[in-house]
Amino acid sequence: MIDLLRCQDVQHRYGALTVLRGVRLTVSAGDRHALIGPNGAGKSTLLKLIAGEERPSAGTVHYRGRDVTRDPVHRRARAGIGRSFQHSTLLGSLTAAQNVALALTGGRLLARHTDRRHRAEVAEALAPVGLTDLADVPAAALSYSQCRRLEIAVALAAKPQLLLLDEPAAGMSGEERGGLVELLRSVPPTVTIVFVEHDLDVVFDVATRVSVLHLGTVLHSGTPEQVRRSPEVQQAYLGGRMEEVHGEAGGA
Amino acid sequence: MTSLAQTRAAPARPRLGVGARTATGIAAGTLLLAAAPLYLAPYATTTLTRILVFGLLAASLNLLVGVVGLPSLGHAAFFGVGAYAAAWTAIHGLAGAGALLVGVVVAALVALVAGAVAVRASGVFFLMLTLAIGELTQQAADSWESVTGGSNGLYGVPAPTLFGTVLDQPATTYWYVLGFFVVGMLALRLVSTSAPGVVLRGIRDSEDRMRALGYRTTAIKLGALVFAGAVAGLAGGLLAAQQRLVTPADVGFETSALALLAVVIGGTGSWWGPCLGAALVIVVRDSLGATLDGHGPLALGLLFVLVVYLLPTGIARIRLRRAAS
Numbered sequence: 012m013i014d015l016l017r018c019q020d021v022q023h024r025y026g027a028l029t030v031l032r033g034v035r036l037t038v039s040a041g042d043r044h045a046l047i048g049p050n051g052a053g054k055s056t057l058l059k060l061i062a063g064e065e066r067p068s069a070g071t072v073h074y075r076g077r078d079v080t081r082d083p084v085h086r087r088a089r090a091g092i093g094r095s096f097q098h099s100t101l102l103g104s105l106t107a108a109q110n111v112a113l114a115l116t117g118g119r120l121l122a123r124h125t126d127r128r129h130r131a132e133v134a135e136a137l138a139p140v141g142l143t144d145l146a147d148v149p150a151a152a153l154s155y156s157q158c159r160r161l162e163i164a165v166a167l168a169a170k171p172q173l174l175l176l177d178e179p180a181a182g183m184s185g186e187e188r189g190g191l192v193e194l195l196r197s198v199p200p201t202v203t204i205v206f207v208e209h210d211l212d213v214v215f216d217v218a219t220r221v222s223v224l225h226l227g228t229v230l231h232s233g234t235p236e237q238v239r240r241s242p243e244v245q246q247a248y249l250g251g252r253m254e255e256v257h258g259e260a261g262g263a
Numbered sequence: 264m265t266s267l268a269q270t271r272a273a274p275a276r277p278r279l280g281v282g283a284r285t286a287t288g289i290a291a292g293t294l295l296l297a298a299a300p301l302y303l304a305p306y307a308t309t310t311l312t313r314i315l316v317f318g319l320l321a322a323s324l325n326l327l328v329g330v331v332g333l334p335s336l337g338h339a340a341f342f343g344v345g346a347y348a349a350a351w352t353a354i355h356g357l358a359g360a361g362a363l364l365v366g367v368v369v370a371a372l373v374a375l376v377a378g379a380v381a382v383r384a385s386g387v388f389f390l391m392l393t394l395a396i397g398e399l400t401q402q403a404a405d406s407w408e409s410v411t412g413g414s415n416g417l418y419g420v421p422a423p424t425l426f427g428t429v430l431d432q433p434a435t436t437y438w439y440v441l442g443f444f445v446v447g448m449l450a451l452r453l454v455s456t457s458a459p460g461v462v463l464r465g466i467r468d469s470e471d472r473m474r475a476l477g478y479r480t481t482a483i484k485l486g487a488l489v490f491a492g493a494v495a496g497l498a499g500g501l502l503a504a505q506q507r508l509v510t511p512a513d514v515g516f517e518t519s520a521l522a523l524l525a526v527v528i529g530g531t532g533s534w535w536g537p538c539l540g541a542a543l544v545i546v547v548r549d550s551l552g553a554t555l556d557g558h559g560p561l562a563l564g565l566l567f568v569l570v571v572y573l574l575p576t577g578i579a580r581i582r583l584r585r586a587a588s
Contacts, residue, residue, distance in 0.1 A: 062475060088477035096475075102468035105461065113465050118477025120459050120486075169476055 014073075015040045015203050016061065016173060021070035023056055030056045032227040033070070038173075038220070041200040045214045045235075046207045048224035054207040055097060057224070058175050061205065062094045063087045074173065089118055093171025095162045097178045097207075103151030107161050110150055111136045114168040136168040137161075139194055155182055163194065167202075174198070176206035180213045192216045215239075293445055300434035308433040309505075314545045315437075315444040316501045318538035320518075321525035322451050323494035328523070329531030330455050331487045332467030333382070334390050336519050337397030338495055340377065343404060343514025345370035345496025350417040350503035351410060359423040363443060363500035370496020371489050373400070378488035382481055385470075397519050404511040416510030423504045430504075440501045447497050452534045454490060463487055521548070524563065528570045530577015539578055 016038040023031040031053045038044045046054045059065045061072060063084040071080045079087055093114075102110050111133045137143050140160035145153065153161060159182060166174055179195070180188050188210065195217045198204065208214050214221065215235050222232040223244050231237075231244045238244055296315075300308045320342050327333040349366030352358075357365070381392040404411045411417060422431035423439055430439045454460055462483060465473045470480050503509050512518065521544055529540025547566055552559020570578065 064471070064475075084474040085477050085479050088475055094475050096472065100469040100472045102465045102472065104464055104468055109461055109465075113461065113473070113478075114476050118479070120462050120478070120483055165476075 014038060015042075015075060016205070017073040018057070018061065019071045019073070021057070021060060021067045021072065023053070023060060023065065024068045030227055031060075031067070034224070034227070034229055036222060036229060036232070038203060038205055040172075040203055042220050043195070043204045043218050044206070044220045044222065045218035046205065046222050046224055047209070047211070047214055048230070052224040053227045054224050055177055058094065058177055058205070058207060061173075062092060062175055085118060088169070091170075091172035092175065093166050093169040093173070094175035095166040095177055095179060097181065101150040101153075101158055101161060101165070104149060106147050106149055107137060107142055107153065107164075108133045108146040110161060110165050111168045114165045115170075117169060132168070136164045139197070140164045141190070156184070156187055159183060160187075163191070167198065171202060174202055174204045174206075176204065176208075178207055178209060180208055180210045188213055289449075293441075296441055297438065300437050305433040308437050310545065310549060312433070312437045312440050312505050313549065314538075314542045315440050316498050316505060317522070317525065317545055318541035319444050319447045319498040319501070320495055321522050321529065321537035321541040322448060322534060323491045323498065324522045325526045325529075325531055325534070325537040326451055326455055326463075326487060326491045326494075328526050329537075330460060330467065331463045331484060333385070333484065333488070334523070335393040336390050336516070336523065337377075337393035337395070337400070338491070338522055339514055339516070339518035340393075340397045340400035341370040341374050341492035341495040342499040342502070342518065342522075343400060343509070343511075344373045345499025346503045346509040346513055347404065347411055347417060347499075348496070349500030350420045350509045353420050353423070353503065354417065358421045358504075359425060362423070362503070363497060366500030366503070367493050367496045370499060371493040374489045374492025374496075375485070378485045378492070382484040382488060393519075394516070397514070397516055401511050401515040404514045411509075411511070414511060416508055417503075418508045420503050420507040420509070422507065436505055440505055443497060443501055447494050448535070448538075450490075451494060454487075455534050521563075524567055528567065528578060530574075532576055536577050543578070 014037045016036070018034055018036040021031055021034045021036075022029070034053070034057060036044075036057070046057065048054055056065065060067050061074075063079070063082055063086075067080065071078055073079065074087070074090065074092065079090070082090075102113070105113070108130075112129055115129060115132050115136070133146065134143065137146055140163060142157060142161055142164065145157065150158065150161060159179070163176070163179060166176065180191055183191060192213055195204065204217075206217070218235050220232065221235050221238040223230040223238060223241075231241045233241070296311075299311055303311065320338070324335060324338045327335050327338070345366035348369035349362040352362040352365040377393075377396045381389055381396065384392050405414055407413075422429050422436070424430065425439065428435070430436050455463070462473070462478060466478070466480050466483060473480050499509075499513070502513060522541075525540035525544045526537045527540065528543055529538065530536035543566065544563065547562050548559045551562055555562055
């Protein structure tokens with residue numbers, strides 16, 4: 012079976028600063044693959060390389076068995092790679108519904124996003140994130156947490172095969188995180204998810220695979236259980252935080 | 264029969280309501296404008312003609328500034344190229360709609376070439392590139408004497424003819440210009456308020472996101488620039504038909520800057536607001552300026568400062584704000 016996504020020896024430099032030094036990452040179809048690691052480990056950069064916003068200094072990115080290393084963002088988007096942004100870049104002057112509609116119509120300039128079929132699809136996309144009542148409010152007028160939820164609705168509305176989420180839970184309250192976990196779990200297995208997340212509860216509730224990035228390399232990659240037990244991971248990154256997760260997992 | 268017609272019409276009614284109101288507004292505005300020569304003096308009619316021409320230019324610039332978020336300081340390049348191309352065509356025997364069409368096509372082609380370079384930049388860089396494109400075009404108008412007549416410009420442009428009638432009276436010229444003004448404005452409205460308009464606004468808000476959603480943003484921006492350039496070319500062709508003379512000044516920085524001023528004064532938020540701005544700019548520059556002993560630009564500067572301070576969203580918003588409250 013061909014892996015959905017394969018990053019091979021990916022390196023990336025910003026000027027003199029080397030952010031990624033030879034990352035190997037394999038993601039199979041249906042995985043919920045979490046990227047964790049301390050700040051500056053290169054997680055967001057890796058997402059950008061997969062989405063095509065940056066080109067790697069060396070190495071290749073294969074998607075569905077094809078080398079997409081040089082493909083521009085819009086072409087990868089049309090091939091089914093969708094993404095959410097860490098710092099919200101919602102279309103502020105457009106309504107929540109229009110933000111979703113533009114994702115639904117997937118890059119076609121002349122697509123009609125006002126007809127009834129699209130309205131129904133927009134409503135379907137907004138309901139699970141609880142934004143039905145705010146459909147006609149400009150995104151700029153939404154609260155931070157509403158923006159985060161709209162961000163996810165937009166990402167899912169594009170019907171990606173590979174969904175890249177950059178810190179989906181950032182700034183969410185505990186209750187909202189619960190909702191997010193539920194939402195991500197309800198995503199059909201036809202959608203593969205690669206996500207960067209700092210909140211380990213969300214990571215271990217959602218992920219089927221976890222890769223730990225540290226100083227621009229993949230320190231460890233495996234099932235959540237393997238990662239939890241890896242001594243080098245605990246030493247390098249998780250530290251005392253690990254005990255908490257262990258405790259919770261044991262208690263549940 | 265009647266019941267069938269009713270059932271078919273019923274679900275569409277809510278949307279028709281809004282559309283009908285806009286359509287009524289557009290029709291009323293057009294009628295009011297069409298009747299203007301009947302109660303205005305010839306000089307005022309000529310001024311109003313100039314306002315229509317300049318208004319169409321400002322409205323086409325607003326598609327870039329207000330909708331796509333591309334502030335251009337070289338929009339008069341397309342206006343001027345359209346004016347020269349239409350004037351040249353008219354002088355060489357094809358006056359009227361044919362000359363306008365040539366103006367539109369040539370302006371669109373120039374916009375395509377200029378845009379291929381410019382749309383890769385954004386913000387200040389786009390502003391500077393468009394400024395350079397405007398200056399280059401003016402230089403070309405100044406020095407390519409065999410075609411443009413050099414610094415004298417192209418003069419003796421024949422008046423347009425329609426159905427065998429020569430349109431050389433202020434009122435007939437006005438109606439001719441008004442007809443194409445309405446066509447141009449409706450085209451701009453169609454693009455800025457329909458589905459592509461939403462895409463263009465999306466690019467203005469966040470080009471990164473639109474790219475990530477699969478939109479070819481560079482190509483779409485180029486398309487918008489070519490379209491805006493074509494409408495500016497139409498306005499240029501109308502200028503040639505009205506003024507019967509095209510000079511390098513019509514291509515230059517001052518015209519571009521005044522168009523941008525009209526957009527800011529009128530407001531970027533609506534497709535017709537820039538026309539109001541254009542009206543103010545023309546009235547202050549041409550009518551008021553003449554009585555101020557050549558201090559028209561000073562009056563324009565004051566007007567600009569006042570509007571930016573008092574009505575940062577433009578004068579077109581006054582009415583809207585009142586209607587909303």
